[in-house]
Amino acid sequence: MALPQKTLRDATSLLEAGLITAEALPALSALQSRYAVALTPEVQARITAPEDPVGRQYIPHADEALSQPHELADPTADAPFTPIKGVVHRYPDRALLKPLLACPVYCRFCFRREHVGPDGGLLNEAELEAALGWFAAHPAVGEVILTGGDPLMLSPRRLAHILGRLAALPHIHTLRIHSRVPVAEPSRITPELLAALRLETPLYLCVHANHAQEFGPAAGPALRALHGAGLVLLGQSVLLAGVNDSLAALEGLLRTMLAHRIKPYYLHALDAAPGTARFAVPDARALELLRSLRGRVSGLAWPVFVRETAGGAGKRPLGPAW
Numbered sequence: 394m395a396l397p398q399k400t401l402r403d404a405t406s407l408l409e410a411g412l413i414t415a416e417a418l419p420a421l422s423a424l425q426s427r428y429a430v431a432l433t434p435e436v437q438a439r440i441t442a443p444e445d446p447v448g449r450q451y452i453p454h455a456d457e458a459l460s461q462p463h464e465l466a467d468p469t470a471d472a473p474f475t476p477i478k479g480v481v482h483r484y485p486d487r488a489l490l491k492p493l494l495a496c497p498v499y500c501r502f503c504f505r506r507e508h509v510g511p512d513g514g515l516l517n518e519a520e521l522e523a524a525l526g527w528f529a530a531h532p533a534v535g536e537v538i539l540t541g542g543d544p545l546m547l548s549p550r551r552l553a554h555i556l557g558r559l560a561a562l563p564h565i566h567t568l569r570i571h572s573r574v575p576v577a578e579p580s581r582i583t584p585e586l587l588a589a590l591r592l593e594t595p596l597y598l599c600v601h602a603n604h605a606q607e608f609g610p611a612a613g614p615a616l617r618a619l620h621g622a623g624l625v626l627l628g629q630s631v632l633l634a635g636v637n638d639s640l641a642a643l644e645g646l647l648r649t650m651l652a653h654r655i656k657p658y659y660l661h662a663l664d665a666a667p668g669t670a671r672f673a674v675p676d677a678r679a680l681e682l683l684r685s686l687r688g689r690v691s692g693l694a695w696p697v698f699v700r701e702t703a704g705g706a707g708k709r710p711l712g713p714a715w
């Protein structure tokens with residue numbers, strides 16, 4: 394079956410594609426100036442109904458305009474740990490580098506969705522040089538984690554430049570990229586991009602996906618090629634009501650990751666970002682799910698269940714414990 398031609402980026406296009414109703418159009422048109430929308434051709438092809446486990450993640454919803462009292466604009470408290478634009482330094486030995494604030498999909502539950510947009514918010518040359526200079530001046534930071542937005546939305550040339558500069562620093566022993574691209578837009582995994590990712594320094598790629606249904610026919614070859622280029626593939630997911638908060642869905646997701654050579658790394662509890670309440674899973678329910686999963690799947694499939702602590706204390710494992 395041929396893929397749809399283009400990425401859908403506004404409520405009107407979603408209506409034309411039959412993914413929202415005419416009644417929802419005014420509210421969702423108002424919302425799109427606050428939270429960007431993007432459904433890639435690959436993602437559109439994975440959606441069988443607007444409220445299915447893929448549609449629910451990416452199609453905007455009027456409830457996003459409603460904030461709950463406990464929801465925070467910066468739930469992971471990145472701001473106080475930002476020494477210089479594009480860098481987040483919370484732990485002694487590793488720090489984030491955010492070269493680009495654009496994303497292939499703009500998940501409706503992402504805590505960064507308010508700050509990222511289709512224009513990208515690319516660090517300019519001087520800002521990028523300053524960020525790279527910060528890493529050069531901090532020898533205790535041996536691991537750089539490229540996140541965003543999504544670093545695999547960068548041009549291969551720019552990505553090669555950034556990775557090359559970091560890998561050339563003698564104290565950098567580990568590089569890591571967090572990305573939605575291999576599953577949500579595998580057409581971006583081109584030979585040029587693979588060449589940029591082929592490094593001597595160990596490069597870990599943490600692939601974000603939340604349901605087995607997201608993995609389309611092009612994801613397999615893209616992930617195989619990334620593995621073939623020497624990257625270690627890890628999986629990161631968020632536990633989401635109506636997406637993967639069932640034993641069958643979670644088991645299916647973890648097994649699908651293993652089948653693609655992805656080692657599940659973190660399962661995140663939802664960050665309390667504004668307008669995300671419809672995805673919340675109570676902790677008691679989450680722990681019950683994980684207890685019933687234990688023993689059903691290989692230990693290889695087992696992620697660590699964590700929550701980002703408000704106030705910036707970092708990721709805290711939530712259990713279950715026996």
Ligand SMILES: *Cc1c(COP(=O)(O)O)cnc(C)c1O
Nearest residue numbers: 481482483484487488489538708
């Ligand atoms: C999540 C995160 C990391 C990486 O933490 P790991 O537990 O090593 O995956 C590093 N820095 C910041 C600011 C983070 O939020």
